[in-house]
Amino acid sequence: MPTLDDLIRSRRTHKAYGSEPVDPAILRELFELARWAPNHHVTNPWRFRVLGPESRQRLKAAADAAKPGSGAKLDRAPTLIVVSAKQTGDAEQDREDVLATAVAAYIVLLGGHARGLAGYWRSVPVLDSPEGRGAAQLPDDETPIGLLHLGEPRQEQRVPERAPVDEIAAFLA
Numbered sequence: 714m715p716t717l718d719d720l721i722r723s724r725r726t727h728k729a730y731g732s733e734p735v736d737p738a739i740l741r742e743l744f745e746l747a748r749w750a751p752n753h754h755v756t757n758p759w760r761f762r763v764l765g766p767e768s769r770q771r772l773k774a775a776a777d778a779a780k781p782g783s784g785a786k787l788d789r790a791p792t793l794i795v796v797s798a799k800q801t802g803d804a805e806q807d808r809e810d811v812l813a814t815a816v817a818a819y820i821v822l823l824g825g826h827a828r829g830l831a832g833y834w835r836s837v838p839v840l841d842s843p844e845g846r847g848a849a850q851l852p853d854d855e856t857p858i859g860l861l862h863l864g865e866p867r868q869e870q871r872v873p874e875r876a877p878v879d880e881i882a883a884f885l886a
């Protein structure tokens with residue numbers, strides 16, 4: 714049984730997947746877990762939309778219209794999840810809610826990894842366009858933070874180097 718430390722260290726970004734979509738029951742487990750992310754004022758800002766065939770097709774068309782050829786990248790994974798943060802218009806709250814949503818997205822990736830799934834957090838600029846937002850059915854008060862890919866792993870991944878602890882942490886007097 715891997716420890717939490719093992720799982721955090723061994724989670725990797727994958728770009729090749731098997732064709733089987735992730736069981737919706739597993740996705741529900743991951744979204745249930747994500748709700749436990751820390752969240753100032755407990756605003757529950759995170760939103761997860763699992764793309765079906767039609768919404769994926771629409772997002773691909775929007776991506777291709779913005780940048781020809783880029784839509785094909787949306788076929789890499791059998792399960793795609795648009796993650797967005799619900800916003801209130803209060804700048805401080807909105808910033809905190811985007812940060813909390815990022816933590817929730819990481820929980821989905823880490824929980825997926827703990828269940829043997831491969832995952833990938835991708836920035837998809839087309840989600841900021843009206844066409845991309847329309848494809849993902851994002852309401853005006855939500856900010857997209859990424860497109861999560863999930864599926865069966867198909868490749869060993871290289872382990873990207875991390876900066877040493879002494880470079881990133883300081884113990885202040």
Ligand SMILES: Cc1cc2nc3c(=O)[nH]c(=O)nc-3n(C[C@H](O)[C@H](O)[C@H](O)COP(=O)(O)O)c2cc1C
Nearest residue numbers: 724725726727833834835836837858859870872873
């Ligand atoms: C906010 C965010 C956006 C990312 N967007 C992309 C992306 O658009 N394309 C990409 O190849 N990787 C993207 N990644 C994944 C990183 O490239 C990856 O985490 C990094 O290379 C470290 O690899 P690892 O996840 O295997 O540890 C993103 C990660 C985060 C947290």
